[in-house]
Amino acid sequence: MMLRELLARMIEVGRLSVAIRSEPSFTIGAVPIDMPQLDVAIRLKDRWAANLLALDPEYQLGQCYMAGSLVIERGTLDSLMELIGRNLKRRPGAGILGRARELTAALRARTNSLGRSRRNVAHHYDLSEAFYRLFLDEDLQYSCAYFTDPGMSLEAAQAAKKAHIAAKLDLQPGAHILDIGCGWGGLALMLARSADVYVTGITLSTEQLRVARDRASAAGVSDRVRFALADYRQVAGRFDRIVSVGMFEHVGAKHYRDYFGAIDRLLTDDGVALVHSIGRKDRGPGFDRWTQEHIFPGGYIPAVSEALAALEETGLWLTDLEVLRLHYAETLRHWRLRAAANRPAIEAIYDARFYRMWEFYLASCEMGFRFNGLMVFQAQIARDVASLPITRTYITEAEQGLHGARPRPQPKRAHARRKATAPETEAAQC
């Protein structure tokens, strides 16, 4: 049987039992003493499901789990993912991964026009705010948190992430900030709270726009924090700071030059930008076909060199690059546990199939960060060689100021600052 052969070749650590319909199961491998969780039994609905799984495991694992034709009878989805992850790690490029790589070229070539980008975003981000509240933190941060302490809560880790990013932006009073891919507005509102700055957030999701505007209004900062429905290619004006968190993943490799070209066009002469994105430690498939189809249409996960090669075309400086490892695995674990605790509520909004799809997405991405070379990079960018301090100490210092209760005095700068023009996003207010 094909599936049995595939699993026998693949599994070097851990034990997996597989049953089809009501037939007795077969078992591959053994449970390691130091990893008792690697002991999983699954049951497949019929031989058809088993054959699909053997022919295209990467895609069909998600399909079968979502359809309910694969159920877990011993262990959890989490432990099944760890079992797969640890065995993929041992043979990189082989089996499942090898197949996935073939798809890369096709994904990279995908064009995200303005219209398609809009539809891609609607697919994911126009899901109900009520649903996102069932697994995200209270500020609706839908990107990698920053765990400065292993035991910290998701809320605290998301606050630390915002403080870390704000610190790298080296905020100056009066700065105009553009937030490309502003989500539900949490970061924009935090920046406006932490310093005397003006923020323009853009999103392609009407649902996010509505929520973000309501929040700015409720906080009484609508004069300093504005939101618009706009693509990064449509924004006009110049900004002292540009921040873009968890958006570059959706740009698509064909558009990296457009993206950094937009930053180049929109950044003032002494401006600073911070791009926070999922990346890979090596060139590879990024989002697999299942994730592309159900979760993130149009996305691509770059190796750092792919992103930087596009940045280097602009003449802008890369001024710092931090690689956040395992922070997103921890974030996804928190989201998965919160979603599980709210399963009935999620199924009430959508249905059981949707819940399983979301659960599989969160668990498989967590595996990618733990075992499969996924990470988050924060690329700090500036136009002028001298527009940031020459050591990274200011980041730590600003972060401590933002974290703690004590307010941090804004540093005086020797060089005169041109007054930034008011951002012109009218054209984009479609």
Next chain:
Amino acid sequence: MMLRELLARMIEVGRLSVAIRSEPSFTIGAVPIDMPQLDVAIRLKDRWAANLLALDPEYQLGQCYMAGSLVIERGTLDSLMELIGRNLKRRPGAGILGRARELTAALRARTNSLGRSRRNVAHHYDLSEAFYRLFLDEDLQYSCAYFTDPGMSLEAAQAAKKAHIAAKLDLQPGAHILDIGCGWGGLALMLARSADVYVTGITLSTEQLRVARDRASAAGVSDRVRFALADYRQVAGRFDRIVSVGMFEHVGAKHYRDYFGAIDRLLTDDGVALVHSIGRKDRGPGFDRWTQEHIFPGGYIPAVSEALAALEETGLWLTDLEVLRLHYAETLRHWRLRAAANRPAIEAIYDARFYRMWEFYLASCEMGFRFNGLMVFQAQIARDVASLPITRTYITEAEQGLHGARPRPQPKRAHARRKATAPETEAAQC
């Protein structure tokens, strides 16, 4: 006249007067009020020198200055370089730079065999130790210093550089460290002083090897700090830490995969490496033809994406990338001023032409760092996603411990450490 036309096209800021032989000079441009130093007069020996300069300015400027057929009559070499730098910056890719770019492909393709690498290194680094002592700091650090404070001395900034690198290596007691391109041994000796570690330094310069061994012997640490004459491709064994400072510049673009392949081969499973190298903010010529010919044969300066693309082939993690801007400009300024103060002594060891060559090299490199997109990157590398702490705080903490007088207790690690095998460099002791 060709030279006059070239300069008229090129100079948009600053004033340059040019005289040929005893003829009256012509003048291009004007002195800006805020940059009075941009006022330079040069005299060329004959019309032949003027024509050479017009035809191939990037190469011939150094040639003429070195030969003494270009002398500076108003201003300094430094101000001439700044004048050129500020005008190149205004028109990137035009004129001098445009011509230089054509050479890039040829330089990139250059192959550095073991024999050629040996000769390349001898060309530069087998110059007398006595000479290097006339412009470097007392520890003979021949790479970018780290100015945590703008007013600090070269000695202090080089000490800060070593502490910064040691902190990023996250040293553990008993660690075996490989220093690829160890120079005169200063970093290796500092690492051995700051922690209970074993260091193997390799160089291709017999002169550096002699000095490094003498210093280890004088410090009484020859049992823990060993030096060998070896190419990175010849080293055997496995190391917990690998450090390589100012050596990647000499590897040549054709050998980047060999280089990172060697790090991959030599690093233990929980190992960490730190590569400190000159880089460019965009793809470009790196070392120009003059510098290739007289100073660094075989070298190539990469854009960060070029280095990372080779690293990504290995499966190793990039765990952090710092971009040091302007630190090398400051370092080169210190070196140039020290060399100028010791001009008679340098001319006594070599001759006046050699001094002018060296002065031109230091001044033109400083210009590259101030105006022409050169920087230093520190790429921190690990094999395992979890072998370093997940935030960068440990770097700042370790650095403070190394800087200050108070000894820093070595942190305990939860994971057991395999004992590193003694490094086998016998094969390389040629």
